[in-house]
Amino acid sequence: xSLELNNLSILKQGSTIFDPVNLVIKPGEITxxxxxxxxxxxxxxxxxxxxxxxxFTLKGSxxxxxxxxxxxxxxxxxxxxxxxxxxxxPHMDIGSNLAFAIKEKTSRVQxxxxxxxxxxxxxxxxxxxxxxxxxxxxxxARISLLRSLLAKPSAxxxxxxxxKLDQTLKAKIRLFVFSQIKKMNxxxxxxxxDPRDCPEGGMIxxxxxxxx
Amino acid sequence: xxxxxKGRIFPVVVISLFCITxxxxxxxxxxxxxxxxPVIGYTRISLSAWxxxxxxxxxxxxxxxxxxxxxxxxxxxxxxxxxxxxxxxxNALWKFFEKILAPVLSIPHAAFAIGFGFLIAxxxxxxxxxxxxxxxxxxxxxxxxxxDPAGLSLTIxxxxxxxxxxxxxxxxxxxxxxxxxTLLVGRALGYSKEQIWLKILIPRxxxxxxxxxxxxxxxxxxxxxxxxxxxPSSPSSLSVLILxxxxxxxxxxxxxxxxxxxxxxxxxxxxxxxxxxxxxAVLVFLRPWITNGKRxxxxxxxxxxxxxxxxxxxxxxAVSSVILVIWSLxxxxxxxxxxxxxxxxxxxxxxxxxxxxxVMTTLFTGLASAFIGLLLAIGCLEHEVAAGKxxxxxxxxxxxxxxxxxxxxxxxxxxxxxxxxxxxxNMDGYWISLMVSHLLFVLPYMFIALSAxxxxxxxxVTDQAMLLKRSYIKVLFRxxxxxxxxxxxxxxxxxxxxxxxxxxxxxxxxxxRFSTITTEVVSIASGSDRRAIAVYALIQQCLPMMMxxxxxxxxxxxxYNRKGMQV
Numbered sequence: 001x002s003l004e005l006n007n008l009s010i011l012k013q014g015s016t017i018f019d020p021v022n023l024v025i026k027p028g029e030i031t032x033x034x035x036x037x038x039x040x041x042x043x044x045x046x047x048x049x050x051x052x053x054x055x056f057t058l059k060g061s062x063x064x065x066x067x068x069x070x071x072x073x074x075x076x077x078x079x080x081x082x083x084x085x086x087x088x089x090p091h092m093d094i095g096s097n098l099a100f101a102i103k104e105k106t107s108r109v110q111x112x113x114x115x116x117x118x119x120x121x122x123x124x125x126x127x128x129x130x131x132x133x134x135x136x137x138x139x140x141a142r143i144s145l146l147r148s149l150l151a152k153p154s155a156x157x158x159x160x161x162x163x164k165l166d167q168t169l170k171a172k173i174r175l176f177v178f179s180q181i182k183k184m185n186x187x188x189x190x191x192x193x194d195p196r197d198c199p200e201g202g203m204i205x206x207x208x209x210x211x212x
Numbered sequence: 213x214x215x216x217x218k219g220r221i222f223p224v225v226v227i228s229l230f231c232i233t234x235x236x237x238x239x240x241x242x243x244x245x246x247x248x249x250p251v252i253g254y255t256r257i258s259l260s261a262w263x264x265x266x267x268x269x270x271x272x273x274x275x276x277x278x279x280x281x282x283x284x285x286x287x288x289x290x291x292x293x294x295x296x297x298x299x300x301x302x303n304a305l306w307k308f309f310e311k312i313l314a315p316v317l318s319i320p321h322a323a324f325a326i327g328f329g330f331l332i333a334x335x336x337x338x339x340x341x342x343x344x345x346x347x348x349x350x351x352x353x354x355x356x357x358x359x360d361p362a363g364l365s366l367t368i369x370x371x372x373x374x375x376x377x378x379x380x381x382x383x384x385x386x387x388x389x390x391x392x393x394t395l396l397v398g399r400a401l402g403y404s405k406e407q408i409w410l411k412i413l414i415p416r417x418x419x420x421x422x423x424x425x426x427x428x429x430x431x432x433x434x435x436x437x438x439x440x441x442x443x444p445s446s447p448s449s450l451s452v453l454i455l456x457x458x459x460x461x462x463x464x465x466x467x468x469x470x471x472x473x474x475x476x477x478x479x480x481x482x483x484x485x486x487x488x489x490x491x492x493a494v495l496v497f498l499r500p501w502i503t504n505g506k507r508x509x510x511x512x513x514x515x516x517x518x519x520x521x522x523x524x525x526x527x528x529x530a531v532s533s534v535i536l537v538i539w540s541l542x543x544x545x546x547x548x549x550x551x552x553x554x555x556x557x558x559x560x561x562x563x564x565x566x567x568x569x570x571v572m573t574t575l576f577t578g579l580a581s582a583f584i585g586l587l588l589a590i591g592c593l594e595h596e597v598a599a600g601k602x603x604x605x606x607x608x609x610x611x612x613x614x615x616x617x618x619x620x621x622x623x624x625x626x627x628x629x630x631x632x633x634x635x636x637x638n639m640d641g642y643w644i645s646l647m648v649s650h651l652l653f654v655l656p657y658m659f660i661a662l663s664a665x666x667x668x669x670x671x672x673v674t675d676q677a678m679l680l681k682r683s684y685i686k687v688l689f690r691x692x693x694x695x696x697x698x699x700x701x702x703x704x705x706x707x708x709x710x711x712x713x714x715x716x717x718x719x720x721x722x723x724x725r726f727s728t729i730t731t732e733v734v735s736i737a738s739g740s741d742r743r744a745i746a747v748y749a750l751i752q753q754c755l756p757m758m759m760x761x762x763x764x765x766x767x768x769x770x771x772y773n774r775k776g777m778q779v
Contacts, residue, residue, distance in 0.1 A: 049400060050399075051396055051399070074399040074400065075398075075399040075400075075402050075403055075404050075405075075507065076402070079400065080400055080401070081396065081397070081400040083393070083396075083397070085393070087390075087393055087394070087397045089412055090416070091415060091416050096502070096503055099503035099505075100401065100411075100412075100502065100503050101401050102503075102505050103402070103505045103507065104504060104505040104506045104507070105505075106505060108500075111503075111505075147401070148400070148401070151401045153400075
């Protein structure tokens with residue numbers, strides 16, 4: 001009942017790029033979309049986030065807690081995204097990177113408390129003043145997730161977020177991400193081509209290419 | 213091979229040229245400012261020139277008006293450029309800017325200043341457009357718009373002329389940032405595009421643009437040709453005053469000119485230091501604003517004001533060219549009329565005849581300096597490529613530190629010094645020194661224009677060709693350079709247009725023996741016959757345009773049947 005895709009399909013030059021998708025993701029749940037590269041997984045995500053390229057047209061509806069997202073611009077949707085690159089702002093320290101996400105009406109003291117707490121959950125206490133480029137890949141991935149979550153999104157999209165991490169790290173980061181989503185109790189949509197990325201017991205949808 | 217990549221002579225020559233001329237120029241200015249100029253009999257070191265300088269009548273006003281117009285123009289144009297990028301990056305207006313940037317940039321400062329003056333003067337075209345219907349004027353009003361004592365018209369003209377330059381360097385620097393993804397991340401966090409630009413992208417962009425901003429500051433404070441045409445007259449801005457002293461028949465004024473130009477250099481240095489401090493301060497003070505968490509979309513009046521101003525700069529540039537064309541074809545044009553009553557080609561015939569010699573000097577100097585500039589730039593870049601291949605020391609890398617030097621020191625300061633030294637060595641007034649003085653300003657722009665495309669060239673093509681031909685020179689001239697013909701010609705056109713626009717080097721190093729179209733334009737600009745002035749300004753404007761046209765058309769003709777070269 002929280003993130004709903006109804007009969008969603010995307011058209012390019014008049015023809016759909018995959019079969020219509022029907023999905024309901026409840027808060028705290030993670031649904032995985034699988035499929036080979038080029039099947040339109042990322043296009044589907046950009047449709048949900050609101051950054052769909054103008055060459056595509058959207059059919060069907062996207063509902064977030066009952067409200068239709070169609071005419072709402074990306075920045076007003078309140079949907080967070082996590083990419084495979086960490087995309088931390090390289091000229092700001094970790095603390096500022098996180099503070100950038102926190103919404104207004106928070107005092108500076110409150111803000112630094114929120115940041116402290118967030119860093120603690122990721123096992124990165126005292127990282128406020130660190131330069132993003134001095135962090136390891138796994139640390140960056142965790143900060144990047146924290147940043148997305150500190151904006152208090154109503155839903156989270158994950159665009160192959162683990163694909164650039166090495167094997168030993170992947171499992172750890174995956175668990176961290178999934179537990180945080182559970183804790184936030186928001187619906188999440190994960191796109192990947194690696195079956196091991198799917199959370200246990202989560203729903204999996206294979207994206208089929210439209211034939212003919 | 214002794215572990216050195218070939219062609220290191222090129223960067224060494226370039227770096228020595230830059231260092232020696234600028235150091236010699238500063239030294240050559242320092243000595244006369246300390247009362248030492250043996251040629252005219254001053255050999256006792258003293259500070260008298262400095263005392264004379266500071267007690268010169270009206271000097272405070274000169275300094276103040278220079279600072280006011282220079283700093284206001286630099287600050288204004290930097291703010292305008294950053295806001296314009298933030299509000300219009302990627303939209304239709306931005307794409308239009310990308311297309312017309314080269315011709316707009318190729319307009320020489322003097323020609324633009326003249327056209328701009330013809331627009332805004334009390335009897336100018338703008339006034340004619342609204343007279344007498346709206347204003348009731350049947351005669352030009354008695355207003356001081358041109359050469360206003362506060363330097364406002366000069367300031368506005370500087371902003372209009374520097375704006376496309378800053379946009380061009382920004383476009384070059386944008387490639388180094390991941391703009392698309394940063395915008396996605398920011399918008400996913402709930403920020404509008406404009407906010408992401410101002411809070412995240414501009415602070416990241418600024419370090420890449422710092423040197424260009426410094427160049428804008430140095431230029432705005434020390435501009436001469438535009439200041440003669442549009443700037444305040446009595447007292448005039450400092451740079452104009454210095455040139456006047458320099459050309460004074462009373463030789464003792466040269467000492468005053470030396471002191472003045474060193475003081476101008478000091479003003480530039482202090483202003484650049486202030487810009488650095490301001491950058492720091494802005495970073496500190498804006499940090500709370502950057503992370504204040506406010507999400508709002510900028511559909512504010514500010515956005516439309518910036519759009520309006522961005523388009524305004526284009527409008528004024530375009531219309532000031534149009535008014536030049538109209539005036540150059542005018543026979544009779546009474547004041548409130550919107551267009552001339554009678555037209556003629558006589559002024560063109562006369563102007564083309566009388567400008568023949570200066571135009572030839574301009575052409576030869578421009579072609580020679582752009583050609584040598586091209587040789588040096590390609591030599592340096594080839595060395596950089598070779599050093600990259602053999603993993604040896606890359607001397608060209610050092611060039612970037614020196615490239616901006618001639619653009620950061622006021623031209624009048626070190627050109628005056630070079631002229632003093634040339635006089636001392638009895639070598640002044642040779643064409644070759646004039647050409648080299650142009651080269652100092654031509655080369656940086658050519659190098660900046662060429663390097664990115666040149667370095668990005670797919671070296672597998674040359675490697676393949678080397679296997680077939682086995683001669684480096686043959687491969688370079690038959691394969692690589694022909695493939696790079698477009699950027700090469702383009703950089704040549706840029707170098708040529710920079711040379712055409714040079715005023716101070718020609719005035720000082722030419723020692724009055726050479727006149728180019730630019731010195732002619734500036735010297736007749738104060739005259740009363742607008743028609744003759746317009747013809748000269750247009751000739752000055754046409755020379756670079758023709759070179760750009762050649763750079764665009766020639767590769768198309770050369771490769772009309774090669775689809776792979778038509779990109």
